[in-house]
Amino acid sequence: MEGTRRRADYRRYRQLVESRPELFRRPAGGIDILLDEADIRAAMRTVARRNRARGLPPAASSVGVLAEDSYILALRDAVRFPDGSLGTHNRVVYANDARGVGVLPLFEGRIVLLRVFRHAIGRFLLEIPRGSVEAGDGLEETVLREIAEETGGHVATLAHLGQSFCDTSLSNAGLDYFLAELSGVGEPQLSEGIFGIVQVTPGRFAEMLVEGGVEDAHAVNAFCMARLRGLV
Template identity: 35%
Template sequence: MTYVQENDPMDGYIRLRREQPDLFRNEEGSGAIDIVDPSQAPANAGALGLVYQDPYLRLLRDPVRFPDGRLGTYLRILSTADAPSGAILPVVNGRILLLENYRHAIRAWTLEIPRGFGTDGLTAESNALKELDEELSARVESITPIGTVHPDTGLHSQLVHLFFARLTATGPLETAAGIRSLVTFTPDELDRKIIDGTITDGFTLAALTQARLRHLL
């Protein structure tokens, strides 16, 4: 994948508006937050446009009009890659597998299902299988799509595909990615971990909900 880091945030922003206008659409009717022309931003708005970009994400600071008529700015994160990313709820012999993973953003260890950015050229399911292989060295018996989730609609536009996977075995973990161990739970044990606040990862909670509603657990 190639990308360009702009010296002027507005250069990349203008090009993005031209090449992907759907990212800047406004909903008809009242009540929505509209993206406006940068010339309408308040004088003290600060930097606008494509303020950061790397191979994984773009950070945009849009000029907007709020429903009450005020003009201001709003941050949002877009995925740089077009490849579908995935998160997978893996099960072996009726036990749910979670990774003990260190997450830099919260500076803490979490218990969560495998997930990852998509790879260009692969389908959502192929990316999910790739993650299981890389993180768990998993032998997969079956994999089932169980919907999608927006991880943070207040900031991130990303749509993540969820899967339920039955495994026959796992192998070495991808420790270089911050994974410390693999922990297994019965569904009832996992429920208690959710109630007591041990498990807070949104992908894990969304996948568990989908799997239960589809009677897979």
């Protein structure tokens, strides 16, 4: 396929090194991002040899920007690992500094879940409402907006549960989790791929976790945080 031969945009990458140096700083003793041209070429050659043995195209070793839009910046960096070996690492940087919220909503003692179709995995999941913090908004404002948009509900009380990173192998995304008592529930947001609202007791939710009926990591995280605090 033509797409597999497209090289990462190295020119844009160097622009980002100059304009957003904070993206490339790393503490000592971890995995170093290589910015010297000779080091980058050496890392690319190392990965290219490995890729050839796997039948991958040369472009799969190219360092640079892989994708960029208003939501994400996907990069492939040249890196030096702690043992001194060279390689490349992909990462996704979220445009909103990776800030988001996940909300475990309760209505009349039941947990409110969303039946969502997720494009990335191509199927439905039961999830809790979540969303990104928009410029100028705070965490609680984001919770109120997401609950209103995704469930048509209104928040009566709110409690912060904690924070968790979502997928540290690939992205810098993290969520602050909240428990929200709702005063009402409306209709799902079809434009966001939300096809229905499901309400279950906390006991039934726990059974569904064991049975594999809830696979959304954010729902699991928020429920466990609330359970450990004796809130559900």
